[in-house]
Amino acid sequence: MSNAPTLAHHLRGRRVGVVLSAGYFGFFGHAGFWKALHAAGIAPVAWAGTSAGGMVSSFAAAGAGVDAVESLLRGLGKADFWDPDFLGILRGALWGGHQPTGLLRGQRFRALLEQHLPATRFEECRTPLLLVAADLDRGTPALLASGPLASAVHATCAYPGLFRSVERDGTFLWDGGLVDKAPVLALADSPAGRGVDTFLVHYLPTRRPARAVGALAYARGVSTGMAALRHAHFRVQVEALRARGAEVVVLEARLPAVSPSSLASGKAALEAAFEQATATLHRPVEATAAA
Numbered sequence: 001m002s003n004a005p006t007l008a009h010h011l012r013g014r015r016v017g018v019v020l021s022a023g024y025f026g027f028f029g030h031a032g033f034w035k036a037l038h039a040a041g042i043a044p045v046a047w048a049g050t051s052a053g054g055m056v057s058s059f060a061a062a063g064a065g066v067d068a069v070e071s072l073l074r075g076l077g078k079a080d081f082w083d084p085d086f087l088g089i090l091r092g093a094l095w096g097g098h099q100p101t102g103l104l105r106g107q108r109f110r111a112l113l114e115q116h117l118p119a120t121r122f123e124e125c126r127t128p129l130l131l132v133a134a135d136l137d138r139g140t141p142a143l144l145a146s147g148p149l150a151s152a153v154h155a156t157c158a159y160p161g162l163f164r165s166v167e168r169d170g171t172f173l174w175d176g177g178l179v180d181k182a183p184v185l186a187l188a189d190s191p192a193g194r195g196v197d198t199f200l201v202h203y204l205p206t207r208r209p210a211r212a213v214g215a216l217a218y219a220r221g222v223s224t225g226m227a228a229l230r231h232a233h234f235r236v237q238v239e240a241l242r243a244r245g246a247e248v249v250v251l252e253a254r255l256p257a258v259s260p261s262s263l264a265s266g267k268a269a270l271e272a273a274f275e276q277a278t279a280t281l282h283r284p285v286e287a288t289a290a291a
Helices: 007-012 027-039 052-062 066-074 086-095 107-116 149-156 184-188 215-243 263-281
Strands: 016-020 046-050 102-104 129-135 140-144 161-163 166-168 171-174 198-203 247-252
Touching (some): 007 263, 016 184, 027 198, 027 263, 066 263, 129 184, 149 166, 149 171, 184 198, 184 215, 215 247, 247 263
Parallel strands (some): 016 046, 046 129, 102 161
Antiparallel strands (some): 166 171
């Protein structure tokens, strides 16, 4: 039996910066991971995230209790965020002038955030926070770390085609997963990452789309290619940080799929993430250091 300390014991002695990746409706899994950290006595000194990871990071950094967020997610229903604008989409298609970039207006989702986030601005967060969205005007990542919090979370979660882009400070923003799936390097280079000893990433791999033929094969190919590029971009970030001498630990989770039509699967995803993270945190630190 190894006498090496467990990963949890190691992390409790470090200043940990947590990065939560993008992942379609992956906030259930990230909440389970956060729950495992809390149970292990690990208190991060900084949070960063993209898309679903940005949402959970924001609740954690703002001072929400992990139990309260778990309760919120377990009770989440499609009606809490589903506000399609079919008439507006039709009007834009037929007459122009109105160019919705997604099915949902996003008003219900924004209201949900404003109701439950404990802070209204980044500056009110208990722990430094960095979010990433995609700047549609410049075609670059938008690093969000100041100003109103709910609009920033809305922007990083505005999944292409599902949510409309979000206007913030005169710039139109979309889901950050388009440009940075897990912003570990952005956190390291930001004021929020100052003093971090260990970067701990909870990474949700992009699922491969179902096999398609005909016209759908093109869309599947594009989706697969983009997923590969995002993963390669993340690995380059990890290697760059390790070359600087930084400690980076990546916990990759394989969880049940969740979507707007299968929110009931969220409970299973949350519990699976909790169990997987707990098991990894209790392994000897040398078994996870090179993950």
